[in-house]
Amino acid sequence: MKSDIILIDNQGNGFADALEETKKVASYTGLEPKKTTRLQLMTEEMLSLARSVTGEMQASFWLESEESRFDLHMATKTVMDKEKRYLLLSAASSRKNEAAKGFLGKLRDKLEEAMASEVDHSEEEIPAHIIGDVANNAIEAPEWDGYERSVLRRLADTIKIAIRGGQVEIIVSKNFAE
Numbered sequence: 001m002k003s004d005i006i007l008i009d010n011q012g013n014g015f016a017d018a019l020e021e022t023k024k025v026a027s028y029t030g031l032e033p034k035k036t037t038r039l040q041l042m043t044e045e046m047l048s049l050a051r052s053v054t055g056e057m058q059a060s061f062w063l064e065s066e067e068s069r070f071d072l073h074m075a076t077k078t079v080m081d082k083e084k085r086y087l088l089l090s091a092a093s094s095r096k097n098e099a100a101k102g103f104l105g106k107l108r109d110k111l112e113e114a115m116a117s118e119v120d121h122s123e124e125e126i127p128a129h130i131i132g133d134v135a136n137n138a139i140e141a142p143e144w145d146g147y148e149r150s151v152l153r154r155l156a157d158t159i160k161i162a163i164r165g166g167q168v169e170i171i172v173s174k175n176f177a178e
Contacts, residue, residue, distance in 0.1 A: 001025070003063040008047060008074075010057040018043055018061045025063045025070070035176045039070060042155050046072055046172050049148035053087045054078040054168065068177040075169045080112070088168060091149040092161040099162035099169075112165065 003025050008014035022043045026036040043061075051057050059076035078084065089095055099105060152159055152172060160171040 001029070001065050003065075006061045008057065008059045008061055010051055010055065014059075014061070015047060018047060021061075022063060022072075025065055029065050029068075031068075031176060038155055039072075039174065039176075042152060042172055042174060043072055045148045045151045045155075046074060046170060049091060049152060050074055050076060050168070050170060052148060053084055053091075069173065069175045072172040073169065075167065077166050078168060080163065080166050080168075085163060088161050088163060088170075091152065091159055091170075093153070093156075093158045094160070097163050098160045098171075099164040112163070 003021050006014050006018045006021050008018060019040055022040050023036060026039050031039065047059075047061065050059060054076060055078070057076050057078070059074050061072070061074045064071045064073065089097060092098070156172045156174050158171075158173045160173070162169045162171075
């Protein structure tokens with residue numbers, strides 16, 4: 001069974017709809033309440049992971065289920081740089097790009113990796129004449145803590161991430177069979 005496709009943006013539009021769609025699919029397939037809550041938590045963390053890493057987002061979300069196996073899908077476009085690519089692939093179970101299959105796929109992946117731009121953090125630095133006025137100089141930009149990634153790894157059986165150009169697809173799978 002494939003659910004409806006929910007459109008999600010970085011303002012949070014569609015986020016509640018995605019959770020509701022997850023609940024509907026779980027109910028339709030007869031999933032127990034505790035497992036339904038886990039499936040919803042995986043949905044929340046997957047969408048948060050994508051938003052945290054990619055920043056601006058126009059994504060499509062849907063679920064596919066077969067018996068007790070559920071696959072959460074999300075596809076989005078982003079301007080890919082080396083840092084985003086690394087963070088996305090570090091969330092995957094295999095730590096590899098699932099779109100890099102076969103010789104040509106692997107070649108394309110290596111070229112895209114080489115062509116990805118470096119992230120410029122120079123605008124984020126505080127000028128020297130201002131930093132001297134700050135007590136103890138302990139201001140740092142908040143780093144992504146990877147919380148979503150760690151929760152997803154605990155709950156999901158597999159996390160697959162496919163990157164092709166600026167197109168990113170995330171598939172989180174869980175089999176609730178006992």
